[in-house]
Amino acid sequence: MAKKKTVVPFRGTAEQEAKLRELIAAHKDMRGALMPVLQQAQDIYGYLPIEVQKIIAEGLGIPLEQVYGVVTFYAQFSLNPKGKYSLAVCMGTACYVKGAGGVLERIKQKLGIEPGGVTPDGMFSLEETRCLGCCALAPVMTVNGEVHGRLVPDDVDRILDPIIKDNG
Amino acid sequence: MNIVRAHILVCRGTGCSSAHSEEIFKRFEEELKAQGMADEVKMIQTGCFGLCELGPIVVVYPEGAMYTRVTPDDVSEIVSEHIVKGRIVQRLLHTEKDSAEVVADLSKTKFYEKQTRVALRNCGVINPENIDEYIAVDGYEALGRVLTEMTPEEVIDIITKSGLRGRGGAGFPTGLKWKFASAPAPVKYVCCNADEGDPGAFMDRSVLEGDPHVVLEAMTIAGYAIGAHQGYIYVRAEYPIAIHRLQIAIKQAREYGFLGDDIFGTGFSFDIELRLGSGAFVCGEETALMTSIEGNRGEPRPRPPFPAVKGLFEKPTILNNVETWANIPRIILNGADWFASMGTEKSKGTKVFCLVGKINNTGLVEIPMGTTLREVVEEIGGGIPNGKKFKAAQTGGPSGGCIPASLIDTPIDYESLAAIGSIVGSGGLIIMDEDTCMVDIAKFFLQFTMDESCGKCSPCRIGTKRLYEMITKITEGEGTLEMLDEMEELCHHLQKNALCALGQTAPNPVLSTLKYFRDEYIAHVVDKRCPAGVCTKLLTYEIDPAKCKGCTLCARNCPADAISGKVKEVHVIDKSKCIKCGVCMSNCKFDAIVKK
Numbered sequence: 001m002a003k004k005k006t007v008v009p010f011r012g013t014a015e016q017e018a019k020l021r022e023l024i025a026a027h028k029d030m031r032g033a034l035m036p037v038l039q040q041a042q043d044i045y046g047y048l049p050i051e052v053q054k055i056i057a058e059g060l061g062i063p064l065e066q067v068y069g070v071v072t073f074y075a076q077f078s079l080n081p082k083g084k085y086s087l088a089v090c091m092g093t094a095c096y097v098k099g100a101g102g103v104l105e106r107i108k109q110k111l112g113i114e115p116g117g118v119t120p121d122g123m124f125s126l127e128e129t130r131c132l133g134c135c136a137l138a139p140v141m142t143v144n145g146e147v148h149g150r151l152v153p154d155d156v157d158r159i160l161d162p163i164i165k166d167n168g
Numbered sequence: 169m170n171i172v173r174a175h176i177l178v179c180r181g182t183g184c185s186s187a188h189s190e191e192i193f194k195r196f197e198e199e200l201k202a203q204g205m206a207d208e209v210k211m212i213q214t215g216c217f218g219l220c221e222l223g224p225i226v227v228v229y230p231e232g233a234m235y236t237r238v239t240p241d242d243v244s245e246i247v248s249e250h251i252v253k254g255r256i257v258q259r260l261l262h263t264e265k266d267s268a269e270v271v272a273d274l275s276k277t278k279f280y281e282k283q284t285r286v287a288l289r290n291c292g293v294i295n296p297e298n299i300d301e302y303i304a305v306d307g308y309e310a311l312g313r314v315l316t317e318m319t320p321e322e323v324i325d326i327i328t329k330s331g332l333r334g335r336g337g338a339g340f341p342t343g344l345k346w347k348f349a350s351a352p353a354p355v356k357y358v359c360c361n362a363d364e365g366d367p368g369a370f371m372d373r374s375v376l377e378g379d380p381h382v383v384l385e386a387m388t389i390a391g392y393a394i395g396a397h398q399g400y401i402y403v404r405a406e407y408p409i410a411i412h413r414l415q416i417a418i419k420q421a422r423e424y425g426f427l428g429d430d431i432f433g434t435g436f437s438f439d440i441e442l443r444l445g446s447g448a449f450v451c452g453e454e455t456a457l458m459t460s461i462e463g464n465r466g467e468p469r470p471r472p473p474f475p476a477v478k479g480l481f482e483k484p485t486i487l488n489n490v491e492t493w494a495n496i497p498r499i500i501l502n503g504a505d506w507f508a509s510m511g512t513e514k515s516k517g518t519k520v521f522c523l524v525g526k527i528n529n530t531g532l533v534e535i536p537m538g539t540t541l542r543e544v545v546e547e548i549g550g551g552i553p554n555g556k557k558f559k560a561a562q563t564g565g566p567s568g569g570c571i572p573a574s575l576i577d578t579p580i581d582y583e584s585l586a587a588i589g590s591i592v593g594s595g596g597l598i599i600m601d602e603d604t605c606m607v608d609i610a611k612f613f614l615q616f617t618m619d620e621s622c623g624k625c626s627p628c629r630i631g632t633k634r635l636y637e638m639i640t641k642i643t644e645g646e647g648t649l650e651m652l653d654e655m656e657e658l659c660h661h662l663q664k665n666a667l668c669a670l671g672q673t674a675p676n677p678v679l680s681t682l683k684y685f686r687d688e689y690i691a692h693v694v695d696k697r698c699p700a701g702v703c704t705k706l707l708t709y710e711i712d713p714a715k716c717k718g719c720t721l722c723a724r725n726c727p728a729d730a731i732s733g734k735v736k737e738v739h740v741i742d743k744s745k746c747i748k749c750g751v752c753m754s755n756c757k758f759d760a761i762v763k764k
Contacts, residue, residue, distance in 0.1 A: 034463035075447030092367035094524035133370035135524040136220030147186035
């Protein structure tokens, strides 16, 4: 899937970098270490900006273009930071035939962002995800990983309005 | 050992967990403690029971009472009524469709009665995080027998004779695959494909969540059979519960000496490492999966050489999917003839399907090969909800096809489904009713394969994109009849020329819908109409003057200000402004909005 590069300036801390270097050292001699290192680096930073990719490339002795190639190949690796509330609408077949498109459409209208985007205040990010496997609850969306199931478009207001209210 | 008087099983599969079964589990523990019964009642978290539609599911033994759609607030009632007073809580039991009778015993429900559980035998029965429970149901006995009583040739022989074929999609004979990899070589690998990517398919996840040790045991058996000492499980990152349970299982198996050096004191050594995917559908293809484990972009490699000759890290490798592995220990223990007695002449054993979509009993079903689609939809699945008509079943995910209602008596096995242009695939079975547009479904799958095409070979990279562009035009009313022929031709090129199965099978949803639902394509192209009322560009929303009360609700909620009208007067939609979002229709209390 096409990925848009971030415009948010990098704000990594020294503590995060120390963790990352420790991670790289622990995986240095492992065969096929790049994927596990990227996965755990994303846990540390929340996303994989080019600054982090450079440290990994140097640390593992892998060309940066190869690291970038792998990051952009897999859907779970993100070049952008997530919003404070990360929304994901399942676009698996079961959710799709049960009306996930209408739910997604309502979120897009309500927040004014497209999938892959973040609201300007950094509050919400929106994604379409592949099948989450809880098809009995279709259609589903997740808010920071918590599943909301058997949705109709009106549920979007019910779920998002309290969050918007709580955050002023 | 502590003797308990009752067992409470709480489903902790993904479906039920998404519906708060973890909280239910905790509430039970708290409630039992408060009542001073924590020592006499045992709490067990299990894998998927299969009947996800009715989740979260709680089963209480010795009665075997199955409580359905339990909420955390129901917990204290179950404890105070059932556990304390011995009275089953009737209101939470399952009521069979078309029957007023509540069913207390789950094996007596229509959903379970028709099933034969081999791969799923331990799911919903044992605690997947406790190796002793797996051992108590004959776990690791097959491994012990293989290592102490059988030669590698005998192991391959029994798997070959059983007729087991790969459950991941292609249906390649498992014994033959192992035989190819058995030629002597110093280093070999055994891989488990747990990158279950087909949308609407979750049987592999359920096995990993409900019975993770079966996969470890089977992979170790295969390691012995082909002479490998290292295994890899490649599991989807979207399955956090499965990953967690596999990590626990691997640790426990090492502690018990079922993995590691000198297993059972036989001198045979085997260990397993877990690798996570990162969300690329193509990594379910065997060569792409291996490329991904090696730390690269998950692009497929041309075959030959086949993985049995040159696979992971360029060494001979066998790769089977989770469900295939789940059958192996049972075949060793019960014999090849037992397995071959189930199913059809060429498709032996059972297959797990994920029955989802427009169906009453959404869930996981395991049936003997050769069971008809009708039995699955009408009897096990309990039919279509809301009195709608069955229109089609989609099998095999983005690589499969749509089976129309006229072929509902087709037996489900590898040969019969291939003959009508679909595939068994990994086991997704998505039911569609009259509100599903078949052109839109084909477009949905094309968008999926287009997005997931790795881009390495041009037939797939360009072909899926061109197909998607054409079908999009059709759904927007800009299609032509010639386009249908062009699409068919392009589909055949893709089938012949794409590098891997993703591209070769991507045309199946298009070809099968063109074959069985051509009239719907023609309605989109010629009449500029979507019969199912799905394709928004071809729809118009109107207000029925006879039903409109002038309540102004639609006008106030319209995001495009396309609706005008005064209070208590009939409202009108301005079609040039309408964005067809459907907000008016979902808000109207008088059913006055008509979609055409």
